[in-house]
Amino acid sequence: MTLEIIRPGDRAYGSVRHVYSATGSPAAVALPRSSVEVARALEFARAQPGPLAIRSGGHGISSISTNDGGTVIDLRRMDAVHHLGGSRLRVGPGARWGAVARAAYGWGLALTSGDSGDVGVGGLATTGGIGLLGRAQGLTIDRLRAAEMVTADGRVLRLSADEHPDLFWAVRGAGANVGIVTSFEFEAGTTPVVARAYVMFDLADPVGFLERWGATVEAAPREVSAFLYVGGGPRPFAQATIVYAGDGTDAATRALQPFVALPGVTGQRAELVPYPEVPLASGAPHTGQQAAVMHGGLATHLDRELAGRLGNLLRSPGVDMLQIRSAGGAINDTAPDATAYAHRHQNFSVTAVAGSAGAAFDAAWGPVREVLDGLYLSFESTHRPDDVHRAFPPATLERLRRIKGEWDPDDVFSQNFDVGVPTA
Template sequence: MSDDRLSETLTTRPATAAEVAGLVRRAQQDSLPITVVAGGHGPWSHSPSPGMRIELTEIAGIEIDGLALDGEDAVVHIGGGAVWGDVAARLGADGLAISSGDTATVGVGGLTLGGGIGWMVRAWGLAADQLIGAQIVTAAGELVETSADEHPDLFWALRGGGGNFGIVTRFDFRAHPVSGIAFGDHVISTDATRVLRATRDLMREAPREVTVTYMDVPPMDPSAPAGARLSAVWAENDIDALRSVMAPIAALDGVEAEYTTPAYRDILLQMPEPAEGAEPPGFIGGNGLFAELDDDLIDRLVAFRAAYPASVVFLRSLGGAYGDVGQAETAFPARTATWFVMAGGFDIPGLVDDETRERIRDDWRAIETGRLAEYGNFADTERPDAVPGMFRAEAFERLREIKRAWDPQNVFARNHNIAP
């Protein structure tokens, strides 16, 4: 094979799992590196890379295996190329839901394999916690079914270990019966410190039905309305229950609260498509899973957002069902964490100079000091040296063993790579 082939991108869009398996075997024969795109939202979705690019957009079916009865969960089968907006709409029509990502265009595959901290994480756990089985194409180009009973080590690795172990062409989930949700929007025009401390105290004893998200974004961020706001979701159509729980926050001066009962699909954000040829701005910062949102962490986050106009701070409450899962049951780290935190500045040429970049990095380093682990789904660049910090030490070693068993040649390396 010529060197030219190695420098080109061969884009493929298989329609069946068998076709995916054939493409993997072909890539192996031709020594082509493989990039897998499931959904098209993550950092590797839009940038071309040499080798074979396997896009799963044609494998996006959503099937319900019998409706839930008497409050029991239903089993649903979702194609590896589906996105969560379509899943929420389809399941919602039958009174079902799965806790998923925040944005409609987030792929089911990437989010689930990395864990999946969603709107109902305290009620139902991670997306990966709702996974009960999968169909996967291995590095050998074979189709394998996996679950807690079939190839259990592989199934364990899929629940938080990322895309290191194969191409998942079908996910099997438990979907939860739900008549609707209640949503609270708390717009903050006062000192965020008071609101965050009050929210932290509230969530220590809050029912698991409620999950809260804090965002403070600049006008230039297309993913959400500008400014600071605290959103709360109750995993049932009970607006009075949500209003009662959130009353201490709504009563604060400088907080304007509104409560509604939208469809779950309607609270998923719409990420606008970037202009053709436009590169998104760089991001300086990071994320972490924290045991506690203490006063020092709150102060640092509020000061960070105030210091850099083109910055974002994002927090989500954990606990509840998320913490019910034993640490060793999945590859996902930090089940004792009670908050997920992200902060960073947009690296916009002409607005951010070298000195400011270094100050942002220093401020983030001070924030991340107390984290238990980094959440891989929010890490948007390849940093091989950082991958061990996305797992507990014993889980990372187990993942390496499973990688050696299923992908000894590291065919699936275009991810937060766990080298065999």
């Protein structure tokens, strides 16, 4: 079959040019259907002038999965989800996490991803995956048992603990630096029904609340994962999504109770739901509709110092929302050197969201950034050179650069927090 390539003027161009957070006008969008076609698309792209973009679900928040005048390799046609037996799944990079959750549920399985069912598999599962089953299951990359990847020179390789183990290490946290993943094999979990609570809070004392929220999350059993979304302005408020992924409604009630005992509860709802109801999805086509930008980082505790700085952030102009996702639990069972995602002692991901980029947002974020400990690449919109040092501690970065130097010496995959190749 010939590789499908869409260009400006083609009828389908309008449906493939943009992503969720940006508009684009690429010169060509290749839509491969197999790893062999991905290799062909890459060869084509390397011969074109202009930038390259790799796209799976098009939900990357740094908007680099489209471009102006370059080539996009769009993996949307590679979206199959297969059951390989037991709790193993094979998933295409172009699948969305909502579809993965629905398919897995049919086989009695659930796999952690994130809070959005619209997010694509490829971007999230090459970076981390901090999800609402995270403290129970680990990061999404921790559930990866094998992958298929197209390298810069067009080879199609199978990666696992025994096959190209260096690339398998790199793909779990820095995948975008080393190749294009064309299929993922995951070990899913076996809790397809979870207890989910929504709790709304009025924050009379945001700093005190954040400290107590942090302590409550850390004290919770690892079956609990909890995400908090805080709106700023003159009267800060918050909404929490809390998931208990374990057996027994009594145990779920006990685990969720400390969250509804926090101050300022204005509403709450808890129910047993099939896991596919947890990652929320709109299925909306991409028109660059979400222009929001984010700054992010990781924290071990929401202590008074950090909570105080977050309180100031919430009062700053240009900041729309703060998101605090639980990490910890099973995520921290994995050794820091076992994957290219090395942050295995932190308990929280902290993200600030603004409607648009600007000096005011950066200035408000500065004091928070100073006290954070590490960076999760998926929640940072800007690409500052020092971000790779925050994302990858020295030993991780050195190993990554060595691997990249071997597999991508021309730095073809430079778009997404480029770690660079060794110079000598």
